[in-house]
């Protein structure tokens with residue numbers, strides 16, 4: 033029989049229960065025992081959902097309090113000394129690595145957190161030392177959670193991140209120069225010990241994720257698979273059988289690695305992203321190896337097209353026989369919301385187009401039956417076909433007016449009137465900024481008061497007038513605080529925005545939005561991506577009211593704040609029936625109108641955030657990446673190029689790794705770029721000199737993901753380092769990103785130090 037399997041289940045729970053519990057624990061409002069109990073309750077509930085849906089292979093160790101890569105750092109005792117030396121409880125040490133710890137005399141920043149492949153999930157980067165050692169943690173989490181499941185009557189398949197991916201996704205710590213992959217020999221024995229413990233606990237099979245196989249790999253990384261997996265093979269039946277899982281891309285270009293897996297039980301591939309890899313992969317499998325066919329999308333919310341999936345599955349079954357095929361989710365369902373059943377406000381027709389995690393696990397189970405015994409699931413197959421047909425024929429998806437406007441886009445619409453030098457001369461006159469101008473990235477703390485008022489407004493408990501007045505008061509407060517801090521370019525603070533993408537989605541035609549469809553972004557932070565269902569247009573201005581009000585009560589230049597077209601696309605659930613470049617251009621045209629409206633209303637600094645530009649980058653070099661960069665850059669330019677020379681366009685990215693697509697960033701032609709930099713080496717800025725980048729840059733001077741308030745000396749040191757790579761006239765001083773997740777006292781503390789440091793350097797130059 034064809035089996036069904038799930039690679040991982042979302043951790044948060046139906047009502048973001050885990051977020052709430054974590055945050056209560058961090059605020060000392062929940063005990064450690066109660067937090068652990070909540071974790072257990074969620075795991076049991078999630079196993080039950082999958083079992084009830086009829087899933088054959090249910091994962092364990094996919095749960096995590098913060099991040100699964102961080103779990104592995106602790107699992108292998110690869111915790112840097114600056115954390116272990118604090119003698120915190122294991123759980124607090126874990127959170128200290130994830131989010132920093134500044135409490136009870138301890139002050140230690142978080143480890144670096146970066147995007148997980150091309151998703152909007154962030155993982156904590158393993159940070160390794162020159163003399164790194166590994167050992168298995170006491171009471172290893174995968175074993176503990178396997179036994180917990182077993183005791184509750186669930187036979188699970190533990191999920192581990194494989195040794196090559198763990199190392200390849202890591203980096204040398206500051207002050208170390210080790211190439212993490214060279215640590216493989218030291219790490220593999222710890223995996224062996226862990227696998228043996230899992231076997232002893234009763235695990236028959238383990239899902240071992242090696243997602244780095246979808247990258248272009250350095251030879252050192254490529255050749256690491258063989259010794260690692262040969263060491264596992266040498267253990268024979270002393271360890272569980274292994275299914276090596278890859279996702280978010282194809283592995284055809286890395287087929288020369290596959291002999292390393294000749295002894296594993298099977299291979300999982302992503303057939304949603306790359307269905308064309310099915311045939312070549314089938315040819316590569318050994319005579320008894322299993323194919324885990326990832327046909328149910330772990331990254332989107334669209335109902336599975338059963339007919340399409342069955343075509344793939346039947347090809348696999350024909351080649352391998354039913355015993356050797358597993359129907360699976362394409363990746364972990366971590367990137368999908370919990371359940372569609374919570375959505376009470378979606379239009380009825382649209383509701384039928386979607387499928388979230390709880391529904392996807394059912395799809396996997398139905399498909400497994402449908403491959404060999406379609407008559408047993410006839411009703412489900414018919415209902416699915418009807419839903420596919422209804423969506424394809426719906427008038428919601430198609431707006432001729434939008435198509436007409438897209439047809440009229442010209443090349444000239446992508447270019448500013450003059451080159452940067454000319455623009456800058458006018459902007460200087462107009463804005464009159466000091467050297468090392470200070471600014472923030474947009475949002476200020478989203479306090480519980482803001483959330484309460486927004487909720488009341490959404491529920492109709494207060495009038496629009498009352499809500500508007502409240503927002504005005506918040507803007508007044510933000511401006512008063514910026515006056516006190518002495519910043520140079522102000523922001524209104526974004527109190528009216530629930531989320532930087534959702535807010536725009538709710539104001540655009542072509543979107544639907546949900547009430548409960550939260551997806552984990554990092555740690556306890558979740559986002560609720562709006563869903564693009566049809567052609568996009570802007571019925572009315574989206575941000576002008578707030579920005580205009582803020583400018584009217586502010587003495588300093590007010591920066592208007594928009595989310596860029598690529599980010600709106602990437603942080604929404606996109607359509608799967610129209611190419612993303614088309615959706616992106618529609619967004620760009622809507623934003624272009626907004627940018628021009630802001631300028632008309634007296635906003636002469638406009639920041640268009642594109643933090644998602646990089647994550648959309650196809651994971652491998654080549655034509656697909658080139659094509660993406662072209663349409664993504666063009667969309668940004670189309671959105672921003674409609675203004676006068678004297679209007680200053682800013683853009684912002686929350687990552688520091690842009691060396692590999694520097695030219696695309698330069699091509700955006702933004703007057704000022706703010707980027708994340710505080711947790712990485714200032715040396716990364718060297719590319720700006722090397723490439724003679726003419727425009728202005730604000731590399732983040734402190735980490736906003738952590739509640740920690742860095743001392744003034746840290747700001748000065750950071751700015752000093754930056755001045756090694758940037759011209760003084762080029763340098764802006766700002767945080768890494770927006771401050772919405774922080775508390776006001778943290779913000780005031782950090783920004784006071786930041787502004788003082790900027791003033792200090794102003795006096796030097």
Ligand code: GLN
Nearest residue numbers: 473474475641643770771
């Ligand atoms: N303007 C946004 C903010 O400050 C930018 C957020 C982001 O880049 N992720 O919140």
Ligand code: ZN
Nearest residue numbers: 685686769770
């Ligand atoms: Zn950011």
